[in-house]
Structures are given as structure tokens and as C-alpha cells.
Amino acid sequence: MPRLPRFAALLLAAAATAQAGEHRAHAAAPAVVQQECGSCHVVYPAALLPAESWRALMAGLPRHFGSDASVDAS
Numbered sequence: 001m002p003r004l005p006r007f008a009a010l011l012l013a014a015a016a017t018a019q020a021g022e023h024r025a026h027a028a029a030p031a032v033v034q035q036e037c038g039s040c041h042v043v044y045p046a047a048l049l050p051a052e053s054w055r056a057l058m059a060g061l062p063r064h065f066g067s068d069a070s071v072d073a074s
Helices: 006-019 031-036 051-059
Strands: none
Touching: none
């Protein structure tokens, strides 16, 4: 069986966990996150990635999947 890309596997795992009732409720993302991130894609719950992965993702915003997704420091 071919291996799923890591991202697809993470999404499947998150969906399975949520369906099993083991996934705790997440607060809605702040409006600035909805505006900045949600203008291009679904705003992913923070629990999908460990903190170190989010740090790396945010540090790489100037080259975010081929786009410059930089945001103001504020």
C-alpha cells in the first residue's frame, strides 16, 4: 500500500480522533489568524502540530509553500 503524505496522514488522524470523542474542543482562532491565514486556506487547529513545528512554520512565512505569507510583527 502506498504511503500517504504526512499532511494527509495528520488530517486523517485528527479526524479519527475527533470522531472517537477524544479530541478536546478548541477555541476559535483569533480574528487576526482567521484573516491572515484563512484568506488562503483553512485555519488549522493548533493541536495538529507540535509547538516546534509551528515555530518552524512561522519562521518560514517568507517562503510559505512557494508564497510570501509574511505578517507584521504586531
